[in-house]
Amino acid sequence: MEFVILAVVIAVAVIGAVAGLVVSGRRRRELPPKATAPVITAPKAPAEPRPEPQVGDEAAPPVEVPVQTVEEIELPPVVEAPALEVPEPTAGRLIRLRSRLSRSQNSLGKGLLTLLSRERLDEDTWEEIEETLLVADVGVKPTQELVERLRTRVKVLGTRTPAELRALLHEELVLLIGEDVDRTLHTAKHGDGRPAVVLVVGVNGVGKTTTSGKLGRVLVADGRKVVFGAADTFRAAAADQLQTWGERVGARTVRGPEGGDPASVAFEAVKEGIAEGADTVLVDTAGRLHTKTGLMDELGKVKRVVEKHGPVDEVLLVLDATTGQNGLVQARVFAEVVDITGIVLTKLDGTAKGGIVIAVQRELGVPVKLIGLGEGADDLAPFEPAAFVDALIGE
Numbered sequence: 001m002e003f004v005i006l007a008v009v010i011a012v013a014v015i016g017a018v019a020g021l022v023v024s025g026r027r028r029r030e031l032p033p034k035a036t037a038p039v040i041t042a043p044k045a046p047a048e049p050r051p052e053p054q055v056g057d058e059a060a061p062p063v064e065v066p067v068q069t070v071e072e073i074e075l076p077p078v079v080e081a082p083a084l085e086v087p088e089p090t091a092g093r094l095i096r097l098r099s100r101l102s103r104s105q106n107s108l109g110k111g112l113l114t115l116l117s118r119e120r121l122d123e124d125t126w127e128e129i130e131e132t133l134l135v136a137d138v139g140v141k142p143t144q145e146l147v148e149r150l151r152t153r154v155k156v157l158g159t160r161t162p163a164e165l166r167a168l169l170h171e172e173l174v175l176l177i178g179e180d181v182d183r184t185l186h187t188a189k190h191g192d193g194r195p196a197v198v199l200v201v202g203v204n205g206v207g208k209t210t211t212s213g214k215l216g217r218v219l220v221a222d223g224r225k226v227v228f229g230a231a232d233t234f235r236a237a238a239a240d241q242l243q244t245w246g247e248r249v250g251a252r253t254v255r256g257p258e259g260g261d262p263a264s265v266a267f268e269a270v271k272e273g274i275a276e277g278a279d280t281v282l283v284d285t286a287g288r289l290h291t292k293t294g295l296m297d298e299l300g301k302v303k304r305v306v307e308k309h310g311p312v313d314e315v316l317l318v319l320d321a322t323t324g325q326n327g328l329v330q331a332r333v334f335a336e337v338v339d340i341t342g343i344v345l346t347k348l349d350g351t352a353k354g355g356i357v358i359a360v361q362r363e364l365g366v367p368v369k370l371i372g373l374g375e376g377a378d379d380l381a382p383f384e385p386a387a388f389v390d391a392l393i394g395e
Helices: 002-030 098-116 123-135 140-157 162-177 208-221 238-249 262-276 293-306 326-337 356-364 385-393
Strands: 196-201 226-230 252-254 280-284 314-320 342-346 368-372 380-382
Touching: 098 123, 098 162, 098 385, 123 140, 140 162, 140 356, 162 356, 162 385, 196 208, 196 262, 196 293, 208 226, 208 238, 208 280, 208 314, 208 342, 208 368, 208 380, 226 238, 226 262, 238 252, 252 262, 262 280, 262 293, 293 326, 314 326, 326 356, 342 356, 356 368
Parallel strands: 196 280, 196 314, 226 252, 226 280, 314 342, 342 368
Antiparallel strands: 368 380
């Protein structure tokens, strides 16, 4: 009996303990979660300033800097200025270039000699001679004059050996071209120290800027101090081209902004030439179309502005020999705007129309003073009638 009572007591105690655990767990689930306190981080203390060195403190070890010797230092390469070119002397230059001229002109000279050598010179033969001269751009009036003189002299000679015919033709052609015409280039400094001024004019494409550069070489070869004026401001790179020509022979180039006032550049070029004591100022003008009246008026303005320093000594008209009679149209218009003093015929080595020398002189009453015989820097030569005719008809 006592054992049963003890078991009941134990069972009641166990049941009570279990019930308490269940109630306790239920209450724990019903309570709100405990708030978590924020973590506060203390601010970092400012770094203490480095104490200033005091007298008696040990000095910090010096920083070692590597020292290079003169031999170890690499210097940039020295760019040497290009050596100035020494142009060929102008004396006898046309004779040296004679073979080049004769290669293109022999068809005219040999054609005339062949016709004149016929046993019978009838009207048909003389018409062929006229046609040959006209094709060579000698011009109508000069051709008629030459044929009449040849007809008269052939009748007087009677016999016509090849040597006699060559001498006859040579004499008549030189007479027609004009051996006694003054072809001097007025490029010497004036007595008052003012440089000679040369204007180079012409349409685009005739080789005007190149001719200006080559003429500068001709003058330097003759011992002249030259200043270039790049007044062709409307053609891209024209000033660069002229400056390159000048640098090759030691001539200074005065230039302005692209599209600037050509007259202003020309004026400054002459002004600089006076200041530097130059012998000659070469002004390369804009290569305008001769059909544009306004543009031609501006060329006249260039001349008037330059003349504020003094008179212009030379106005050289550059003509392309391959254009033949079309070049005469250009020559007439330019002659109305400026007083042309001389003709420069370029590309004469590339045409058999050497008669343009005679035609243009007759048209303008102005002598051919220079001829261009190729693309080389020294292929511009003073015009010499006798040497030209020798190349025209051969030996």
